[in-house]
Structure formats: structure tokens, C-alpha cells
Amino acid sequence: MKVLEKAPAKINLSLDVLGLRPDGYHEVRMVMTTIDLSDRVECESIPQDIILLHASESYIPEDGRNFAYQAADLIREKYGIKEGVRIFIQKKIPVAAGLAGGSSDAAATIRALNRLWSLEMTNEDMQEIAVQIGSDVAFCLHGGTALATGRGEIIDPLPDLPPCWVVLVKPDVSVSTAQVYRDWDDQEAVHPNVNAMISAVQNHDFQEICRQLGNTLEPVTVKKVADIARIKEHMRQIGAEGILMSGSGPTVFGLTQKESRMQRLFNGMKGYCREVHAVRLSKSLDHLSKYE
Numbered sequence: 001m002k003v004l005e006k007a008p009a010k011i012n013l014s015l016d017v018l019g020l021r022p023d024g025y026h027e028v029r030m031v032m033t034t035i036d037l038s039d040r041v042e043c044e045s046i047p048q049d050i051i052l053l054h055a056s057e058s059y060i061p062e063d064g065r066n067f068a069y070q071a072a073d074l075i076r077e078k079y080g081i082k083e084g085v086r087i088f089i090q091k092k093i094p095v096a097a098g099l100a101g102g103s104s105d106a107a108a109t110i111r112a113l114n115r116l117w118s119l120e121m122t123n124e125d126m127q128e129i130a131v132q133i134g135s136d137v138a139f140c141l142h143g144g145t146a147l148a149t150g151r152g153e154i155i156d157p158l159p160d161l162p163p164c165w166v167v168l169v170k171p172d173v174s175v176s177t178a179q180v181y182r183d184w185d186d187q188e189a190v191h192p193n194v195n196a197m198i199s200a201v202q203n204h205d206f207q208e209i210c211r212q213l214g215n216t217l218e219p220v221t222v223k224k225v226a227d228i229a230r231i232k233e234h235m236r237q238i239g240a241e242g243i244l245m246s247g248s249g250p251t252v253f254g255l256t257q258k259e260s261r262m263q264r265l266f267n268g269m270k271g272y273c274r275e276v277h278a279v280r281l282s283k284s285l286d287h288l289s290k291y292e
């Protein structure tokens with residue numbers, strides 16, 4: 001049997017860091033949402049006792065460095081699975097971009113293997129695997145809109161956002177999440193109002209969501225990637241209603257509810273940057289699974 005899962009990217013609408021924890025991670029408080037830009041993960045059981053992973057792009061690791069591979073390895077170990085699996089990842093999400101592409105592939109693999117091997121995993125079982133792979137994987141398991149706290153693994157669902165377009169612009173550089181967190185400085189930090197963002201989401205108030213967009217990691221990455229500030233300014237001039245860098249960057253997103261403005265933004269930014277996407281938001285993942 002072959003199982004397919006969609007693995008959507010995320011954006012951070014509000015990202016605050018509260019401080020460094022004893023375990024070396026940072027305590028965060030963030031509002032995240034999934035968008036309709038997805039990788040596709042296929043899992044097929046094979047009789048040999050191995051994990052075979054292939055990705056559509058040559059720059060994606062196909063061994064134990066791949067988060068999807070790690071997910072399969074952890075599940076086989078925990079549930080004593082003797083058969084192997086062939087995993088294929090059709091990559092659409094830009095890599096090392098602040099969009100959690102690798103984390104979403106891992107989450108999709110957990111969902112897929114739960115079905116492929118009829119494991120009847122509870123949310124807690126999936127969560128236990130997710131946190132061993134990365135901080136963003138727990139959010140990616142369920143998608144939709146949520147508040148994430150702790151190191152990012154404690155998830156409290158929020159209502160869906162009002163419908164809107166998301167225009168993503170990725171500068172031609174990759175950013176190391178670990179380095180951005182290391183460079184974040186408590187003394188210099190600018191803190192977004194996460195509570196105000198939560199209220200705006202609960203009130204379905206699109207204009208207020210745009211006003212409350214904020215990311216304490218943005219100034220850290222802007223110091224290294226000056227293009228981010230230029231992209232933001234350009235998007236502002238074209239007329240995006242809200243603009244922010246996602247996660248540790250460097251991808252910048254612009255929000256608008258007007259299709260004509262989305263088109264203007266997409267065309268305007270396409271002439272400015274190579275990698276530009278215009279997508280809609282995506283809801284929670286429960287209805288996305290598909291068998292083949």
C-alpha cells in the first residue's frame with residue numbers, strides 16, 4: 001500500500017522569545033498558521049528491513065539527516081516494525097527559508113506511517129516522536145492556526161484566519177536557525193504583542209492581524225541579510241496590508257485580501273526576486289489525508 005500526505009509550509013504571524021532556557025533552547029511564544037504551499041510525502045511499505053528515501057531535488061539529504069527519515073527511524077524503533085519503507089518527497093517548499101519545510105515533511109511522515117502500519121497513535125504518541133526531531137514538528141502535525149509555546153512544541157489551537165492571500169518572497173540566501181537564535185540579544189530585543197495577535201485572530205479581524213504582525217528574530221536576520229528590509233519596503237510600496245519575515249527568515253510574506261493587489265504584489269516582486277509564491281492559507285490537516 002502507498003500512503004500520501006500533504007506537508008504544508010507555515011508562517012509565523014507573531015514570534016516572541018522570552019529568554020534562554022537551561023536546555024539551550026529559547027522559550028518562545030508564537031502564533032503560527034499553515035499556508036497552501038506544500039511538499040508531498042509518499043510512503044510505501046517494502047519487505048526489506050530498511051528506510052529508502054528519495055527527494056525530487058538533489059540538494060535535499062536522502063539519509064539520516066533528512067527529518068522524514070528520522071521520523072521513520074524513530075517510529076520503526078518505538079513500534080518494533082520489521083518491514084521497511086520507501087519514502088518519496090516532492091519538494092515545493094523553499095529550503096532553510098523559515099517556512100518549516102523539513103519539519104512539515106517529518107510531521108507528514110509520522111501521519112503517513114501511522115496509517116500505513118495501522119499504529120493507532122494518539123496525539124501524545126505523535127507528539128513524542130515530533131519533539132525528538134525538531135521544535136516546529138509538533139505544530140506541523142496538526143497545522144491550521146495555533147499558539148505555540150515552550151520551545152515551540154506546546155500547541156494550543158486557534159480559530160482559522162479570515163481568508164487572505166499570502167505572497168512569499170525568498171531572498172537568494174539560506175539562514176541557520178541555530179545562528180539566528182544565538183545572535184538574538186535579550187537587551188536589544190523588540191517584543192511583539194502576542195496577546196494582541198491572539199485577540200485579533202479570535203475576533204477574525206484581518207486589519208488588526210496585519211497591524212499586530214511582529215517577529216523578534218527579524219532585526220537579527222536583517223543585520224545579516226539587508227535584502228529583507230529592501231523587500232519589505234518594496235512590498236509596502238506596492239500595497240501589501242501586512243508584511244513580516246517568517247521564523248528565522250529569510251522569507252518575507254505579505255498579506256492581502258484583495259486578489260488584484262495579490263496580482264500586483266506577485267508581479268512587482270517577481271521582477272525583484274527570483275523566488276516568489278502567491279498562495280492561500282490552509283486549514284488544519286485532518287481532512288487532507290488521502291490513500292492510493
Ligand SMILES: C[C@](O)(CO)[C@H](O)COP(=O)(O)OP(=O)(O)OC[C@H]1O[C@@H](n2ccc(N)nc2=O)[C@H](O)[C@@H]1O
Pocket residue numbers: 012015024025026027028030098100103133134135136137150151152177178179181247248
Ligand atoms: C524559528 C522557528 O522556525 C519559528 O517557528 C522555530 O523556533 C525553529 O524551529 P526548528 O527549526 O524546528 O528548530 P530546531 O530544529 O528544534 O532547533 C534548531 C536550533 O535552533 C535553536 N532553537 C530552536 C528553537 C527554540 N525554541 N530555541 C532555540 O534556541 C537551537 O539552537 C536549536 O539547536
Ligand SMILES: Nc1ncnc2c1ncn2[C@@H]1O[C@H](COP(=O)(O)OP(=O)(O)OP(=O)(O)O)[C@@H](O)[C@H]1O
Pocket residue numbers: 060061065066067068089094095096097098099100101102103105106136177247248249
Ligand atoms: N525533508 C527535508 N526538507 C528540507 N530540508 C531538510 C529536510 N530534512 C532535513 N533537512 C535539512 O534541514 C535544514 C533546514 O531546512 P528547512 O527547510 O526545514 O528550514 P526552515 O524552513 O528554516 O525551518 P524552520 O522554519 O523550521 O526553522 C536544511 O539544511 C536541510 O538540509
